[in-house]
Amino acid sequence: MSKLLTAPNGKKTVIEIGPVRIGGEEIVLIAGPCAVESEEQLVKSGLHLKKAGVAILRASAHKPRTSPYSFQGHGLEGLKMHQAAQKKHGLLTTSEVMDPRLVAEVAEHVDILWIGARNMQNFDLLKEVGRCGKPIILKRGASATVEEWIMSAEYIMAHGNPNVILCERGIRTFETSTRYTLDLSAVAVARMKTHLPIIVDPSHAAGRPELIAALCKAAIAVGADGLIVEAHPNPKESICDAAQALSLEEFEQMAKELKPLAESIGRKLCL
Numbered sequence: 001m002s003k004l005l006t007a008p009n010g011k012k013t014v015i016e017i018g019p020v021r022i023g024g025e026e027i028v029l030i031a032g033p034c035a036v037e038s039e040e041q042l043v044k045s046g047l048h049l050k051k052a053g054v055a056i057l058r059a060s061a062h063k064p065r066t067s068p069y070s071f072q073g074h075g076l077e078g079l080k081m082h083q084a085a086q087k088k089h090g091l092l093t094t095s096e097v098m099d100p101r102l103v104a105e106v107a108e109h110v111d112i113l114w115i116g117a118r119n120m121q122n123f124d125l126l127k128e129v130g131r132c133g134k135p136i137i138l139k140r141g142a143s144a145t146v147e148e149w150i151m152s153a154e155y156i157m158a159h160g161n162p163n164v165i166l167c168e169r170g171i172r173t174f175e176t177s178t179r180y181t182l183d184l185s186a187v188a189v190a191r192m193k194t195h196l197p198i199i200v201d202p203s204h205a206a207g208r209p210e211l212i213a214a215l216c217k218a219a220i221a222v223g224a225d226g227l228i229v230e231a232h233p234n235p236k237e238s239i240c241d242a243a244q245a246l247s248l249e250e251f252e253q254m255a256k257e258l259k260p261l262a263e264s265i266g267r268k269l270c271l
Contacts, residue, residue, distance in 0.1 A: 013195045015135055015163045017092055017111055020055045022135075022165055023197030026268045027258075028226035030094065030199070031251055032058040033233075034241040035071065036078035039085050044233050045248065046089025052252040053259075055270050056112065057089065058228055060096040063240060064118050071239045079109035094137060100128040107132045117141050117169055117204075120152050130159025137228070139167040139201065142180060146189045153196060166190055166198045167228060170205030179207025179244070182215055184222045191223055199226035207244045209235070213254045220261055227258075 014023040022028050031049050033041060036059045046057045061078025063071060074081070082093050094112035097103055098119060106113055114137035119125055121141060129136050136156055140149045153164045168187055170180025182205035187198050202215035216227050231251040232238045238245050246254065255269070262269040 011195070013162070013197060015165060015197055017135055020092055020270075022199070023225050026270050027220060027224065027262050028056065028199070028270055029054045029255065030056040030058050030226060030228040031231045033238060034230050034245065035059060035063050035239055036061045036074055036081050036095070037239055039081040041233060042081060042085035043088045045231065046085060046091050048233075048248040049231060049251065050089055050091055052248075052255045053270050054091065054251075054255075056092040056094055057086075058094050058114075058230075060114075061106070061109075062096055062098050062102070064096075064098055064116055076105060079106060083109045097125070097129065100124045103128045103132050107134045111135070112137060112165075114167070115139060117144075120144055120149065123155060126152055126155035127159045130156040130161040132161065134161075135163040135165060136161060137165045137167050137199070139169045140171070140183075140186065142170070142172045144171070146186050146193070149186075150190065150194055153194070164196050165226075166194070166196050167201055168198065168224075169201035178205060178211065180205045182206065182218075184218055187219065187222045187224055197225040198223075199228055200224045201228045203228075203230040203241070203244045203246075209244060209246050209250065212244075212246060213257060216254065216258055217261055220258060220267075221265065229254075 031054045032045050061073050063073040092111040095110045097106040097113045112135045117139045156164050170182045173181040175181050200219035202212045230245040232245040235245040259269045
């Protein structure tokens with residue numbers, strides 16, 4: 001059984017990354033393409049999404065793919081694109097890390113590292129990011145219990161990194177109408193068990209762009225501290241996960257709809 005995690009002061013943890021506070025009064029928007037494709041793509045995405053209220057640009061330079069023949073990401077070159085583009089759009093950045101040997105390299109180029117669902121119990125990776133000095137987004141495994149998810153977070157914290165952000169992204173069930181089943185009850189359960197911030201990824205759960213706005217609204221209602229959404233300048237041309245990405249314009253419209261909902265429950269959306 002996991003411990004009932006409490007912050008040193010007995011309060012909920014708020015992770016401060018530059019001007020952004022995750023876990024506080026504001027609901028933080030994280031958005032961007034699935035993968036780094038080019039510096040131009042990142043700049044265009046970042047500038048547009050920044051106007052829509054996004055605080056952190058997501059795009060991965062390393063992609064775990066089911067097929068070994070699918071696009072695997074641009075690696076170090078993609079990270080360099082992230083860093084170069086950031087000088088033009090000014091947002092914080094996040095990218096996935098898959099290999100303990102690459103943690104230092106990824107941490108050098110982005111502000112936040114994320115661990116994907118497939119690696120939630122890659123304990124060597126968890127230990128290494130625990131030593132990296134950068135905040136970590138930890139996605140829940142597709143077949144992981146809330147207990148196992150929290151235990152993975154404890155691996156990171158036990159190795160020196162208290163700045164862990166939990167991310168619910170859907171679990172595998174018998175349902176076939178969506179890519180995964182978004183388990184919003186896990187947000188409420190994790191809130192009772194831990195002081196850590198919790199965000200929700202509706203894009204990977206739904207696998208369908210027409211469902212993302214509704215799932216974002218539900219995530220806010222259940223108490224999520226942020227949302228991480230796939231948005232691309234031209235979803236039809238996206239190298240990976242094209243079927244689930246919103247266009248930049250669709251994301252902007254959705255953000256406008258989320259603002260009054262956040263205010264209705266006494267929180268702010270970063271707009």
